[in-house]
Amino acid sequence: MTAAIASVSPNELADWLEDLEEIALIDVREQGDYAQGHLLFASSLPLSRLELMVERAIPRKSTRIVLCDQGDGDLVVRAAVVLSQMGYTNLYQLAGGVVAWSDAGYRTFSGIYVPSKAFGEIVEHYYDTPNIDPDALARMVQSGDNVKIFDCRPKLEFRRMSIPGAVNCPGGELLLRLPEILPSRETVVVVNCAGRTRSILGAQTLINGGISNPVMALRNGTMGWQLAGYEVDRARDNVVSMPGKAGQAQAKDLAQAWAEREAVRSISWDTYLRMGQDADRTTYLFDVRDIEEYQAGTPEGAVLAPAGQLVQATDSYVGTLKSRIVVFDDKKVRAIMAATWLAKAGRDEVYILTDAPHEVCHAPATGPIGPAPVISQDRVMSPSKLAAQLDDGSVWLLDLATSPEFLNGHIAGAHFCIRSRMMNALSKLDPEKDIVLTSPDGVLAAWALPEVAAVWPRRVHLLSGGTQGWQLSGMALDKGFQETLEPPTDLWHTPSSEFGGGKAAMAEYIEWETGLIPKLKGEPGLRFRLPY
Known part of the structure; x- marks a missing residue:
């Protein structure tokens, strides 16, 4: 099957980024390739996971969508087929891809979440956000000074690695949770993340929100801490609790005063519903609280996007x-934080939802909105049958997990592979065996099964329940990165991760992040509202 897709030149795309009509610019390469160089405002929606991601990222099916790849067009053509089958109707491709964009004199940017990363640097430049270097912080801690360290990353990142003595409080929660627990107005508050963006935005949130304490960002975060020769802790779960009613009221007063100074706009539930009826505009509704609150009850149609993460990774x-972006928080504080920074980052229409009916959320917080494809039962293999066939060597087991997921737990004998490169993976296998596909919950494997079955000479099966189903049946997983058909280039890997490159990569990352501002001049579509 083919899909109708027109071409747009680099200059035409630059004009489209500057006009007033909505546009989605989608890079369909693997994130690891995307991170080597991409258009500034291109979102990473890899072909391998397109069905899992696109309906949340681009909910309006008639949106003007421009697809790009490195330049040969193969991934774009395949992505256009997927999107057409899902009902998207207004598709274009960037002629010549990223190579042509660069050849036309426009910049490409390495890394991920680059608009948000650049905005963080601009915030520090504009507000002169106070910071403290690792050595100075270490001296304060060793001297017993009145200092508290708050790590503003999500819980899982904090658990993976943290500064000794730090307490976890995700960035969107800082202004809500800290006022109640700070011992005195003299307590020095230090905010850290892995690198720079969330530290800067977290510290400046507290300052702009009216916290009277001295507040500083830890310069270069945990990477800077490690580069200075200090150790980090692992597997800690020390999290700042939700404040009581008095603490919430105090935080709300601070946040409301900030919102009034910044002229943050609010809308009612009825106004939001009317916005959603506009066939020519996209209106996102994000629940910016934490996942437990979201699952307990959220407005109909809301997507989970914790405030700190929404600001620091907006393009995801x-x-x-x-x-249009509408943010919801029944306590208001986190919505004010998100709306204020999103507006300053150039999102022209951002609103706080003032009231909304709640309902228990039965939808998953992430992943596809629509149902998984239906696979006939004769194509579904039970964990016990797979175990027997792995023992006798009669099948290939291909795992479509991300590289970190595969590293942290996979079925013994499984081969890591990347869906968009499946033909290359299949060429390395003996065609006399059947294939069984798996992924963490089996959904991605179900999407991939028809593609593999169309080219593989023998039977192709889906593991029932995916790798999670294997575990639930009582069977163990292996760890490590053996039996791989592809290198782990599906994702950009943070420097401190298993695939990340260690201290040399940390130093390179910090240099990259601090060098972003000069590269922004003249960039098509740039709408930051802070001078730089």
Whole structure:
């Protein structure tokens, strides 16, 4: 099957980024390739996971969508088929891809979440956000000074690695949770993340929100801490609790005063519903609280996007540029934080939802909105049958997990592979064996099964329940990165991760991040509201 897709030149795309009509610019390469060089406002929606991601990122099916790849067009053509089958109707491709964009004189940017990363640097430049270097912080801690360290990353990142003595409080929660627990106005508050962006935005949130304490960002975060020769802790779960009613009221007063100074806009539930009826505009609704609150009850149609993550990785949530964004928080504080920074980052229409009916959320917080494809039962293999066939060597087991997921737990004998490169993976296998596909929950494997079955000469099966089903049946997983058909280039790997490159990569990352501002001049579509 083919899909109708027109071409747009680099100059035409630059004009489209500057006009007033909504546009989604989608890079369909693997994130690891994307991170080597991409258009500034391109969102990473890899072909391998397109069905899992696109309906949350681009909910309006008639959105003007421009697809790009490195330049040969193969991935774009395949992505256009997927999107057409899902009902997207307004598809274009960037002629010549990223190579042509660069050849036309426009910049490409390495890394991920680059607009948000650049915005963090601009925030520090504009506000002169106070910071403290690792050596100075270490001296304060060793001297017993009145200092508290708050790690503003999500819980899982904090658990993976943290500064000794730090307490976890995700960035969107800082202004809500800290006022109640700070011992005195003299307590020095230090905010850290892995690198720079969330530290800067977290510290400046507290300052702009009216915290009277001295507040500083830890310069270069945990990477800077490690580069200075200090150790980090692992597997800690020390999290700042939700404040009581008095603490919530105090935080709300601070946040409301900030919102009034910044003229943050609010809308009612009825106004939001009317916005959603506009066939020519996209209106996102994000629940910016934590996952437990979201699952307990959220407005209908809301997508989970914790406030700190929404601000620091906006392009992973908002695929459509020049769209409307509505944020919800029944305590208001986190919504004010998110709305204020999103507006300053150039999102023209950002609103706080003032009231909304709640309902228990039965939808998953992430992943596809629509149902998984239906696979006939004769194509579904039970864990016990797979175990027997692995023992006798009669099948190939291909795992479509991400590289970190595979590293941290996979079925013994499984081969890591990347869906968009499946033909290359299959060429390395003996065609006299059947294939069984798995992924963490089996959904991605179900999407891939028809593609593999169309080219593989023998039977292709889906593991029932995916790798999670294997575990639930009582069977163990292996760890490590053996039996791989592809290198782990599916993702960009943070420097401190198993695939990340260690201290040399940390130093390179910090140099990259601090060098972003000079590269922004003249960039098509740039709408930051802070001078730089």
